[in-house]
Amino acid sequence: KNFPPGPTPVPLFGNLLQLDRTNPLKDLDKFAQQYGSVYSLYIGTQPAVVLTGHKAIKEALVTQGVEFAGRPHTMLVSHLTQNKGVIMANFGDSWQEHRRFALTTLRNFGLGKSSMEQRILEEVKYICSLLEESAGGKAIDPQYLFHQAASNIIASIIFGSRFSYQDEYFQTLVRTMEQLVKVAIGPWAMLYEVAPALRILPLPFRKCFEYFEQIKQHILKVVGTHKMSRVPGEPRDLIDCYLEEMEKRADQRTTFEDSQMVTLLFDLFMAGTDTTSNTLRTLTLYLMTHTYIQERCQQEIDEVLGAREHVAFEDRSAMPYVQAVIHEAQRVGDIAPLSVFHTTTTSTRLQGYSIPKGTIVIPYLSSALREESQWKFPNEFNPQNFLNENGEFVKPDAFMPFSVGSRVCLGESLARMELFLIIVTILRRFSLIWPEDAGVPDFSLIFGATQSVKPYRLCVQPRTPETTKKSQ
Numbered sequence: 001k002n003f004p005p006g007p008t009p010v011p012l013f014g015n016l017l018q019l020d021r022t023n024p025l026k027d028l029d030k031f032a033q034q035y036g037s038v039y040s041l042y043i044g045t046q047p048a049v050v051l052t053g054h055k056a057i058k059e060a061l062v063t064q065g066v067e068f069a070g071r072p073h074t075m076l077v078s079h080l081t082q083n084k085g086v087i088m089a090n091f092g093d094s095w096q097e098h099r100r101f102a103l104t105t106l107r108n109f110g111l112g113k114s115s116m117e118q119r120i121l122e123e124v125k126y127i128c129s130l131l132e133e134s135a136g137g138k139a140i141d142p143q144y145l146f147h148q149a150a151s152n153i154i155a156s157i158i159f160g161s162r163f164s165y166q167d168e169y170f171q172t173l174v175r176t177m178e179q180l181v182k183v184a185i186g187p188w189a190m191l192y193e194v195a196p197a198l199r200i201l202p203l204p205f206r207k208c209f210e211y212f213e214q215i216k217q218h219i220l221k222v223v224g225t226h227k228m229s230r231v232p233g234e235p236r237d238l239i240d241c242y243l244e245e246m247e248k249r250a251d252q253r254t255t256f257e258d259s260q261m262v263t264l265l266f267d268l269f270m271a272g273t274d275t276t277s278n279t280l281r282t283l284t285l286y287l288m289t290h291t292y293i294q295e296r297c298q299q300e301i302d303e304v305l306g307a308r309e310h311v312a313f314e315d316r317s318a319m320p321y322v323q324a325v326i327h328e329a330q331r332v333g334d335i336a337p338l339s340v341f342h343t344t345t346t347s348t349r350l351q352g353y354s355i356p357k358g359t360i361v362i363p364y365l366s367s368a369l370r371e372e373s374q375w376k377f378p379n380e381f382n383p384q385n386f387l388n389e390n391g392e393f394v395k396p397d398a399f400m401p402f403s404v405g406s407r408v409c410l411g412e413s414l415a416r417m418e419l420f421l422i423i424v425t426i427l428r429r430f431s432l433i434w435p436e437d438a439g440v441p442d443f444s445l446i447f448g449a450t451q452s453v454k455p456y457r458l459c460v461q462p463r464t465p466e467t468t469k470k471s472q
């Protein structure tokens with residue numbers, strides 16, 4: 001009663017047949033025009049509420065944050081992770097303790113000798129040396145490079161050291177994760193969710209459970225060696241910090257235990273790779289194809305760095321144009337169009353409608369990122385969306401690629417640091433060039449739990465000190 005209105009569902013499939021499977025976003029926009037910014041949709045037999053536009057999203061996830069902070073437990077990924085770790089964890093003590101632990105630990109790595117910034121800059125060196133090898137006309141697909149770099153930055157925080165891009169352990173871990181993600185967010189996962197009776201059959205979704213087990217065993221091996229070699233009070237990485245925390249809490253009632261730790265590590269790895277690397281791919285695609293924007297970034301970078309070789313994260317406040325370009329790439333890149341689904345933790349009301357406890361809630365982030373009333377240029381790539389009349393960097397309210405509220409992306413600070421340090425270092429050292437034989441650039445996005453631009457190739461040209469000086 002008084003549930004938000006929406007299109008009429010059919011038995012078993014709900015409204016799924018009314019959505020374009022390859023890209024349902026246009027259909028979601030159409031429903032919003034018809035039913036308003038808060039409307040209902042049936043995913044199979046499960047009712048869901050879609051939040052469209054920054055106002056409805058903020059009202060639910062921020063103003064009524066606790067009531068909208070749950071996670072579904074009927075999805076394939078929820079069953080895989082048994083709602084442990086952080087991403088799919090139910091709203092409650094375990095989620096809260098693990099989220100707090102992960103945030104504090106990530107923040108603490110921002111201090112001291114082996115700071116987060118240094119870990120990222122260390123990884124940028126490898127990116128640059130690979131780009132150097134390809135300089136002089138050879139076009140490369142940056143997908144692999146950025147994916148490995150993003151995984152390695154997370155790996156260095158979790159495992160204490162980076163891996164060579166050829167390392168067998170690292171390769172297996174990254175490959176198995178990729179295979180798992182492909183099935184876990186594809187059409188088989190949808191079938192798993194809408195037709196529970198099929199779950200016992202040997203269909204491709206069963207592979208996910210095998211992959212997850214392999215990843216778990218893989219991670220547990222490293223945890224085992226950490227247990228033997230760690231020195232209490234001197235944590236080298238996130239695993240050591242977790243083991244220390246487990247020891248501290250041994251006498252108390254705590255949710256810290258091995259299987260929670262493995263799922264947390266899995267979560268950080270999974271959430272922190274495709275998201276960051278796809279954003280970097282979108283960013284480099286736009287820079288290559290908008291040379292005047294690229295040159296303006298290089299000019300600003302050269303002016304701020306002067307004779308300095310390395311950029312620091314704190315330089316960002318002196319680089320409003322670069323900041324605007326990075327944010328604009330995040331806006332048009334629209335990495336997580338439907339965020340991660342939430343659920344209501346209690347029966348509640350939103351914009352006059354009643355929403356029962358346990359209802360799936362879909363924050364349609366994409367709708368805010370291109371909301372006509374909120375952006376100067378909603379439908380084009382234009383850094384002016386993030387600059388005021390004085391050329392200062394400003395972040396409009398509708399910018400929410402990391403979502404908002406109590407479940408806002410836990411890796412936002414890390415991701416922002418990665419994007420800034422990586423792109424500034426690359427632009428300082430190289431010019432990015434669209435290959436002559438590559439035809440017309442295609443900016444369309446491939447829809448998915450994380451969206452991305454299509455594969456493309458890029459050429460790089462090293463910038464000599466003369467070119468660097470000229471642009472100053």
Ligand code: HEM
Pocket residue numbers: 086087088099267268269271272273275276279335336339340341342363401402403404406407408409410411412414415
């Ligand atoms: C450009 C990069 C990234 C984007 C656009 C992004 C976006 C998101 C979004 C939209 C959510 C869902 C929030 C919600 O449910 O309301 C999320 C959750 C999450 N992200 Fe990210 N993310 C990025 C990078 C990262 C990185 C680098 C990490 C790892 C350190 C990370 C870890 C997480 C975790 C653990 C969650 C779950 C939070 C929770 O449920 O409490 N993300 N992210």
